[in-house]
Amino acid sequence: MEKIVETILQYAQKLVAEGVVGDKDMISMRSGLNYMYVTKAGVKLADLKEEDVIKLLIFKVDKEYLYHAEIYKERADIHAICQCYPKWVMPVAKAGATIPAVLDDMAQIVGPSCKTADDDVHSILKTLKGRNSCLVKNSGCITSGRTLDEAYTCVLVLDKASRCFVASSVIGENKIINGFEARLMRFVYKKKYSKKNQQNLSQLEEGEAQKESSAKEEGEA
Amino acid sequence: MAWDKETELKLRQVIKDSGVALLKENLVQGTWGNTAVRLDEDHMLVTPTGLDYISLTPEDMPVVQISDPSVWSDGKKPTSERKIHAAIMQARPEINATIHSHPLYCSILASARIPLPVMSEEMEKLVGGECRVGAYGLPGTKKLKNGTVAAMEGRNACFMANHGVFCAGKDMDEAFEIIRIMEKSCYEYIKQCTLKATGETTYSDELLFDYFVSQFDEKGRKIKGNKKQKKA
Secondary structure (H helix, E strand, C coil): CCHHHHHHHHHHHHHHHCCCCCCCCEEEEEECCCEEEEECCCCCHHHCCHHHEEEEECCCCCHHHHHHHHHHHHCCCCCEEEEECCCCHHHHHHHCCCEECCCHHHHHHHCCEECEECCCHHHHHHHCCCCCEEEECCCCEEEEECCHHHHHHHHHHHHHHHHHHHHHHHCCCCCECCHHHHHHHHHHHHHHHHHHHHHHHHHHHHHHHHHHHHHHHHHHC | CCCCHHHHHHHHHHHHHHHHHHHHCCCCECCECEEEEEEECCEEEECECCCCCCCCCHHHCCEEECCCCCCEECCCCECCCHHHHHHHHHHCCCCCEEEEECCHHHHHHHHHCCCECCCCHHHHHHHCCCECEECCCCCCCHHHHHHHHHHCCCCCEEEECCCEEEEEECCHHHHHHHHHHHHHHHHHHHHHHHHHHHCCCCCCHHHHHHHHHCCECCCCCECCCCCCCCEC
């Protein structure tokens, strides 16, 4: 099995185990500049098999895969995407609200806030500008990262932050971390983990390069 | 060193098992959270930073000096939160085990910076009264450490503002009982507050979701009349 497919299957299982998926979740990873591996639309992550992870050219996709393809086209810095429907994110997406920095890990991993985009590609790209995650009105959330691990972690953090945001409505209000401290934490986190993620990415790219090179060799043979 | 090798080996296993138990009981997410156990007056074993609890071995746990947590030996690089564990162990000689984590329901009260009233006799007995909220401080800062120590005075648990919960016990079993009762009590508190806010008699998550959604207009803005969120 290809390494990239194996990674997608592994993280699909992790998302299911954490209970942060719904029925229409979809995860993908960039492959080079022009391709992505994505889980087949309509297949639940819990039921995902090797043959359900397909390779698509990002310039020519069916509408089910449009959000992923357009994000990869627009954002060269993004290498993995999770489109998920976590239970506690849903009411925030339904309300169309913005999740503020209610927890340190939200500020670090997602950023000082997470906005809700309309359910169309232009709004999603606009809302994701300078960010790695957004909610989608009346739907779920889209998280991204340089690695699938980063996008996966964002889903977990968003679900927990949403739980705090939603449940705080009955006990008072969230006390939000001030903007300066939230941005400072985000900066420190990005600096600290960029090296680690860059290493992961390099390994992945190395794997892709080796694969392409052996395919070329086979072709020449 | 004022402890024997046999005790150290036993405690290394205790701390390894504590990490796995936190994961199994859904009291921690991923590698976020840490535990410590006292070896003697001035030394403790802690969990290492950023490593998953399943693959960690008892030998990976570093020994940290309580009076100066920058000093450590053996094992892997200790958790960056070790200063808080050390400060509690130094201030409270009767404490031998500590847990810092971010369980889901405890995190709600921590993010709202609302103290948890005594919810049961069990909570009174284990925590020692209402659970206070420590002053907010950035991770790793003196402000966070001092805020946690102050909020723990006369208690075995406190919330760390916008962060999580800190629990302490005479041993790891007791520290676990405390974090369990904290999470259970926070859940009960949210349930009670939801029923009070909605006027309903049976709790469901959906009831809470509907109440939350009703507070926003169609543009995702808080409807007038609701208190504006306070900034820290």
